[in-house]
Amino acid sequence: MDFILSNNKRQYIVGILSILIVSFACFVLRAHLNYRIVALILLLTVSIIAMVYDILPVLISAILSAFIWNYCFIPPIFTLDISNAEDLLMFLSYFFVALLNAVLNFKIRQIEKKARDKEEREKTIKLYSTLFNSLSHELKTPIATIIGTVDTLKAFNNSLNKEQQFDLLNDIDLASIRLNKQVENILNMSRLESGILCPKLDWCDLDELAYMIIQKMDTSHRHQIVYNSSDQLPLFKIDVGFMEQILFNILYNAIQYTPNETRINLNIEHHSNCCWIVISDNGPGIPEDELRFIFDKFYRISNSKSGGSGLGLSIVKGFTEALNGSIIAENNVEGGLKFTIKIPAETSYINKLKNE
Known part of the structure; x- marks a missing residue:
């Protein structure tokens, strides 16, 4: 409320000062300006x-300009x-045109605002419809797997051998990981949109983090992840x-949307006070005209396989x-997709930290 009042007050002040400054400049130059020309200059000021x-500051500016001109x-x-x-007759015409100009401009801006609001609402509805349709599938599948597998274990536990039990438990494990990832994506997107993200900086061994994330990845599709330590x-x-989510999501995305036997390379380097992370694959890449959209919420590449909410990237x-x-994301010349990440960060070596 205080901001709205302050903003309205500023509009009145700026509107009145604008008319006074332009009027003073015209008065100083009145020897070179016909009063009819002054009317056009003041009318232009009111139009701007x-x-x-808003309408009230503009109406006051229009009335003030008519008074000063007279x-x-x-x-x-x-x-x-x-x-x-x-x-x-000229004065009355000026007064009428100035007021009409103020009202019409205000009405036009109102119509434009309504059109923008409508467009934003339609866009939001479309986005959340896409999210709902995608997540309803993405969440339902692992939940159904968990429920079905648990029912099987309960119903046939005595007749299943150790290997069959292990396979069923492994299915539950994979479905739980997939479900957890989707929930994490939703929570992370909520955090991003709310603007409450506050990085907590601490010393991190990215070598160790990279190996830990690679071990988490499901490479059952025979993808090869190569980390050049x-x-x-x-x-x-x-x-x-943050770094764990960045690395995990890109690697997971590469595994999900590239064919079996695809090679995924991960490189982490230090250049000019920045951490450089390059992740590339030798898959089919994506169409050039879709590259600029891949970081958009809920966007999925055309003709990509089903699955995924479009939130990861x-x-x-x-x-x-x-x-x-x-x-940045770009297609490799020899084929495949490459992500290059540059993050400014303070660096140190273990020996130096021990000495400190």
Whole structure:
């Protein structure tokens, strides 16, 4: 409420000051300006004010401009008298046009705002409809797997051998991981949209983090993840949770949307006070005209296989930007997709930290 009142007050002040400043400039140059030209200049000023401000400040500016034009420019000056009928008609026309201009500009802006609001509502409905349709499938599948497998174990537990029991428990484990990932994506997107993300910086061994994430990945589709580790890699002062989500989501995305036997390369390097992460694969890549959309919420590449909510890469971009970093995606010349992430971070080596 205080902001709204302050904003309205500012509109009144700026509107009135604009008219006064333009009027003063015209008065100083009155020897070179006909009072009819001054009317056009003041009317233009009112029009500009009407383009950005609310109706009441604009109406006051229009009335003030008409008063100043009459008092300071229409002969005889410094009086409100108008000596001839032509000037009186011009003044009345000016007054009417100034008020009409203010009202019409305000109405036009109202219509434009309603159109924008309608477009935003339609876009929001479409986005959430997409999210609902996608997640209803993504959540239902692992839940159904867990329920069905548990029912099987309960009903036939005595007749199942150890290997069959292990397979069923493994199905529950994979379905639980998939379900947990979808819930994490929803929660992370909520955090990003609410703007409450606050990185908690701490020293992180990205070598160790990379190996831990690779071990978590489901490579049952025979994907090969190759991490080129380096003994010279320093520790980075960074948010470990953010980095885990960034690496996991990109690797998971590569596994989900590339064919079996695809090779995925992960490289982490230190350049110019930045952590550089490059993840590439030798899959089919994506169409060039769709590259710019892959970080959009709920966006899924055309003709991609079913599954996925379209949130993973948008979360990667959000977490990267929360760390003041940048991410780009591009197709490799030899085929496949490559992500390059640059995150500014303080660095240190273990020996130095021990000495400190």
